[in-house]
Amino acid sequence: MSKYIIDGGHSLSGTITVDCAKNAYLPILAGTILCDGEVILKRPPRFTDVMNMCLILEKLGMKVTQENDALIINGSKANPRFVPVDIAKLLRSSIFTLGAMLGRFKQARVAYPGGCDIGLRPIDLHLKGLRDMGVIITESHGIINCDATKLHGGMVHLDFASVGATENLILTAVLGKEKTTILNCAREPEIVDLCNFLNKMGARIFGAGTGRIEIEPVKKLYGTEYTPIGDRIIAGTYLIAGAITHGEIEVCGCNTMFFSSLIDKLRYSGCVLKVKSDKIYLKSPKTLKSVGFVETQVYPGFPTDLQAQILTLQTVSEGSCVVQENIFESRFKFVPELIKMGAKVRARDCTAYIEGVDSLSGAEVYAKDLRGGASLVLAGLTAKGYTTVHDIYHIERGYSDLDLCLNSLGAKIRRED
Ligand code: UD1
Secondary structure: OOEEEEEOOOOOEEEEEOOEOHHHHHHHHHHHHHOOOEEEEEOOOOOHHHHHHHHHHHHOOOEEEEEOOEEEEEOOOOOOOOEOHHHHOOOHHHHHHHHHHHHHHOEEEEEOOOOOOOOOOOOHHHHHHHHHOOOEEEEEOOEEEEEOOOOOOEEEEOOOOOHHHHHHHHHHHOOOOOOEEEEOOOOOHHHHHHHHHHHHOOOEEEOEOEOEEEEEOOOOOOOOEEOOOEOHHHHHHHHHHHHHOOOEEEEEOOOHHHHHHHHHHHHHOOOEEEEOOOEEEEEOOOOOEOOOEEEEOOOOOEOHHHHHHHHHHHHOOEOEEEEEOOOOOOOOOOHHHHHHOOOEEEEEOOEEEEEOOOOOEOOEEEOOOHHHHHHHHHHHHHOEOEEEEEOOOOHHHOOOOHHHHHHOOOOOEEEEO
């Protein structure tokens, strides 16, 4: 198993540009299934989740090639093959093939998806929405069989503004027969990006980024070229890396409005920030101040995917802080690892209480999931001595060359296989 060995205590400085967003790239890759022509997706990030999604597309008969800095995806020979459990379990986003196959072929058969182990991750909202649209669904032995030959439009209300359910319903409805309106849908920037991509292929989707999305069906989508948005979670992770090492960095390539909730917290910590539309400069103070309280919420609230990173920053900030995780039920698995490094954190159910300490000390720690794993790297950057982060395959699902990127800013990280 690969690991990072981090020599802590080096201040970061310099400029870094983020990759395209994982959570935009994955549903967009699934969206290419809807097109029987050629789609060119620029700047593919080298995340294992993206590579695995390409594998899934190939299993469905799509041709995926990489040329220069683009993926060329040809869907002319795609067919609605079964997505078995050994593939579906590779990533949560395998579930997007359900909506996309239903959209194009009006039938789909997929196994339940995998993904980070951060609590129960049901897909009941996806399935209820599909049923509301006339899809007939039967489930047996963990396999979901869907028939959308009687797909109709109408109004679909989501009990919770689920990102994945919103995206799956959009993918299903784009090539339908009647107008579909999704109410209480998620408003995340990655959903807007998916809709922009689909609209560029000829779809007619209105209202993305609001709580009400309307989809007017079209008969066909056409090939296009598209560059997905920059990754706000990676941008946020780098900013916190700059803050936790008392550094001075500039992060480019992501719309800064997408992480305004983090910017607000970093200012409260005592960091100086200069914010432009797609780049941000941060200078961290000698002593960081605790932000007091953070709770995760749906966009534009504080993102659950930055919860582990902001909590880690609190472990070395002056004062005490409460972090409340409201989106996933089991997202503190990294906390016992932080405690091994000297952090003072007490996590119970979905609430963590943090008392800032002067410094962390290097230790052997284990990544348990993607963002929690990245937060252990952040802890290692500030800790005294050496930190070994094991099981970095979790981190590589959503960060490419995190070690080299941080080293380009002055970190001292060695990757060992
Ligand atoms: C997406 C992101 C993930 C992010 C999350 C919340 C992708 C590939 N992943 O995940 O990085 O952390 O949004 O911003 O975009 N839920 C149900 N039933 C459902 C669907 C969801 O109960 O059918 C619950 C989940 O268990 C969770 C909450 O709703 O508690 C949020 O889930 P959702 O918004 O669907 O997140 P994902 O799409 O899985």
